[in-house]
Amino acid sequence: MTNNFNHNNRMNTPKRYTITAALPYTNGPIHIGHLAGVYVPADIYARYLRLTGNDVAFIGGSDEHGVPITIKAKNEGVTPQDVVDKYHAIIKKSFEDFGITYDNYSRTSAKIHHETASEFFKTLNDKGEFIEETSEQLYDAKANQFLADRFVVGTCPKCGNEESYGDQCENCGTSHNATDLINPKSAITGNVPTLKQTKHWFLPLDRYEAFLKEWILVGHKKDWKPNVYGQVKSWIDDGLRPRAVTRDLDWGIPVPAEGGEGKVLYVWFDAPIGYISSTKEWAAREGKDWEPYWKDKDTKMVHFIGKDNIVFHCIIFPAMLKAEGSYILPENVPANEFLNLEGNKLSTSKNWAVWLPEYLEDFPGQQDVLRYVLTANAPETKDNDFTWKDFQARNNNELVAIFGNFINRVVVLTNKYYDGFVPTPSDLLEIDQETLATLKAYPDVIASSIERYRFREAGQELMNLARLGNKYLADAEPWKVIKVDAERTKTIMYVALQIASALATLSEPFLPFTSTKLKNILLHANLTSEAEWNTIKTKEVLLPAGHKIGEAELLFSKVEDETIQKQLDKLTASKKANEAANKVVEPQKETITFDDFTKLDLRVGTILEAEKMPKAKKLLVLKVDTGIDVRTIVSGIAESFTAEEVVGKKVTVLVNLAPRALRGVESEGMILMTESEDGKLVFVNPDTQNVTNGLAIS
Ligand SMILES: [Zn+2]
Numbered sequence: 048m049t050n051n052f053n054h055n056n057r058m059n060t061p062k063r064y065t066i067t068a069a070l071p072y073t074n075g076p077i078h079i080g081h082l083a084g085v086y087v088p089a090d091i092y093a094r095y096l097r098l099t100g101n102d103v104a105f106i107g108g109s110d111e112h113g114v115p116i117t118i119k120a121k122n123e124g125v126t127p128q129d130v131v132d133k134y135h136a137i138i139k140k141s142f143e144d145f146g147i148t149y150d151n152y153s154r155t156s157a158k159i160h161h162e163t164a165s166e167f168f169k170t171l172n173d174k175g176e177f178i179e180e181t182s183e184q185l186y187d188a189k190a191n192q193f194l195a196d197r198f199v200v201g202t203c204p205k206c207g208n209e210e211s212y213g214d215q216c217e218n219c220g221t222s223h224n225a226t227d228l229i230n231p232k233s234a235i236t237g238n239v240p241t242l243k244q245t246k247h248w249f250l251p252l253d254r255y256e257a258f259l260k261e262w263i264l265v266g267h268k269k270d271w272k273p274n275v276y277g278q279v280k281s282w283i284d285d286g287l288r289p290r291a292v293t294r295d296l297d298w299g300i301p302v303p304a305e306g307g308e309g310k311v312l313y314v315w316f317d318a319p320i321g322y323i324s325s326t327k328e329w330a331a332r333e334g335k336d337w338e339p340y341w342k343d344k345d346t347k348m349v350h351f352i353g354k355d356n357i358v359f360h361c362i363i364f365p366a367m368l369k370a371e372g373s374y375i376l377p378e379n380v381p382a383n384e385f386l387n388l389e390g391n392k393l394s395t396s397k398n399w400a401v402w403l404p405e406y407l408e409d410f411p412g413q414q415d416v417l418r419y420v421l422t423a424n425a426p427e428t429k430d431n432d433f434t435w436k437d438f439q440a441r442n443n444n445e446l447v448a449i450f451g452n453f454i455n456r457v458v459v460l461t462n463k464y465y466d467g468f469v470p471t472p473s474d475l476l477e478i479d480q481e482t483l484a485t486l487k488a489y490p491d492v493i494a495s496s497i498e499r500y501r502f503r504e505a506g507q508e509l510m511n512l513a514r515l516g517n518k519y520l521a522d523a524e525p526w527k528v529i530k531v532d533a534e535r536t537k538t539i540m541y542v543a544l545q546i547a548s549a550l551a552t553l554s555e556p557f558l559p560f561t562s563t564k565l566k567n568i569l570l571h572a573n574l575t576s577e578a579e580w581n582t583i584k585t586k587e588v589l590l591p592a593g594h595k596i597g598e599a600e601l602l603f604s605k606v607e608d609e610t611i612q613k614q615l616d617k618l619t620a621s622k623k624a625n626e627a628a629n630k631v632v633e634p635q636k637e638t639i640t641f642d643d644f645t646k647l648d649l650r651v652g653t654i655l656e657a658e659k660m661p662k663a664k665k666l667l668v669l670k671v672d673t674g675i676d677v678r679t680i681v682s683g684i685a686e687s688f689t690a691e692e693v694v695g696k697k698v699t700v701l702v703n704l705a706p707r708a709l710r711g712v713e714s715e716g717m718i719l720m721t722e723s724e725d726g727k728l729v730f731v732n733p734d735t736q737n738v739t740n741g742l743a744i745s
Contacts, residue, residue: 201228674741
């Protein structure tokens with residue numbers, strides 16, 4: 048086997064970086080899980096690389112083809128184009144709002160993408176890289192349509208999940224063919240599909256087994272995340288099979304080959320090519336050449352994705368690139384695990400999520416808080432949980448109490464003591480020298496974490512730098528020293544100002560809005576040379592004596608308990624709505640005969656008296672006028688009603704139930720009840736009071 052890429056020698060200094068972030072699927076807005084898993088880490092990485100002087104193309108776009116969009120369009124009575132136009136705009140705005148600095152954000156319905164994907168398919172087809180095969184596919188005769196991907200649900204052959212989709216099981220992550228499903232059902236009509244012959248193009252993944260083994264299992268054993276490596280290994284160990292790259296659908300990119308009429312490219316074939324077309328779009332706009340970003344072996348390409356996309360980015364897309372022959376492969380695919388919300392899996396359909404547009408309505412201007420908390424909690428090595436309590440604690444105890452407090456003290460005191468001018472220091476004491484030396488180490492400390500895709504650790508190191516500043520001020524106590532030693536105070540404030548200046552630069556990848564604010568407060572723009580990531584390590588002085596800074600401005604504000612409670616209440620409301628919608632209706636009981644029914648003697652009655660059964664939480668002892676007699680009935684309704692409430696109620700009574708003793712009281716019948724959604728009991732009673740006791744119900 049010949050390799051046109053160089054995977055065993057780690058690239059020392061790449062000439063440029065191509066960074067891609069998973070294309071969000073445009074059938075809904077995006078939520079915190081997407082941000083934590085993919086977009087914040089990708090943005091931190093891209094911003095850091097730009098700050099350290101690298102040539103970066105940070106590429107993304109909307110994934111606008113595939114079956115779920117057509118299903119949504121059908122349900123809403125609009126066209127698929129309407130659906131993608133709506134959500135593309137919402138998603139794009141969320142990215143802008145949260146400071147995700149794409150160099151280009153495109154969409155797969157764009158002309159340039161249709162051309163690029165079409166061309167890619169043709170190249171592979173011409174080279175004979177596909178197998179054309181007429182096979183039997185699931186077909187819904189009632190809907191007059193082949194059933195692929197999400198048009199069909201059934202039992203996952205691997206884990207037994209009964210609601211697996213035709214292309215992928217969301218429970219175990221396995222990707223499969225629709226015909227692999229056990230007991231398949233049409234998602235359109237609910238029909239059991241039949242098999243019908245149709246021709247498709249298959250990418251024979253089995254041909255790439257040796258290549259993938261060598262490239263990933265041997266070549267990236269040490270530098271890829273264990274969760275990614277492990278999933279890839281298990282896929283390869285299971286044996287790879289040909290995968291269809293076309294579908295019988297009308298929404299998507301038409302198959303550019305003979306016999307391709309009425310068929311489109313499989314969404315998972317065209318979507319990753321979207322990275323290439325988005326790069327082309329960017330290059331054309333910027334007057335650059337796109338090809339080195341995809342074809343030069345000195346380019347480092349990194350795909351940021353969630354764990355549900357591992358198979359597509361580590362097996363299928365690389366096999367496509369390899370088949371094409373002129374492309375490089377990713378150096379790393381640092382996929383994250385999933386973020387949960389308050390202990391439950393994030394779910395669009397169950398509305399169990401924090402949607403980005405809603406977050407901004409509730410927390411205007413606080414994008415950085417969410418970025419910070421999601422980074423601190425990023426599901427880098429295992430699934431992780433987002434809780435509102437933790438959000439509040441990280442904001443109040445870290446951003447406000449450490450970072451914000453330190454900056455505020457430095458700026459306020461500099462204005463108070465020196466009218467905003469950086470003072471001239473006198474001799475530096477050991478503590479000052481140590482502090483400044485520690486400060487100079489931070490750019491490398493944070494960089495090392497970022498370059499190993501450990502963004503949680505990197506974010507905590509940034510906070511540690513703020514801690515260093517906070518502790519320095521707390522120990523040096525300039526507000527006390529000023530009363531006895533004016534010269535020493537100048538030195539203390541000078542050192543603290545250097546830390547503040549470094550924070551303004553080093554916080555940019557993590558807290559971009561705060562970084563901008565802080566640079567404005569410190570008037571970085573007026574410096575002859577601004578502290579840059581790498582010069583912080585070498586520059587003697589970041590904020591020189593005599594430089595004037597601006598007024599203090601709060602960077603973060605405390606999040607109160609009520610604010611958090613509101614968010615928790617929102618989630619509780621979602622949960623209740625879900626429970627109501629998903630309440631399982633008990634299956635019908637065995638059939639009975641009419642004679643069986645007439646054996647029941649149901650009568651209208653009235654509760655005359657009621658009292659609580661001593662030492663029994665649930666039981667009320669009732670005296671009921673049944674029209675036949677007044678009798679005692681013990682009823683398990685005390686948790687829903689007080690004794691006083693039920694007196695005078697018209698009720699339905701089963702009078703010929705065999706008497707039985709409950710806690711020593713003989714009960715002669717049963718009151719009919721049902722239960723409302725919130726678990727409260729409800730009387731099943733005649734809906735008019737104009738009926739008399741003893742009337743039979745039949
Ligand atoms: Zn499964």
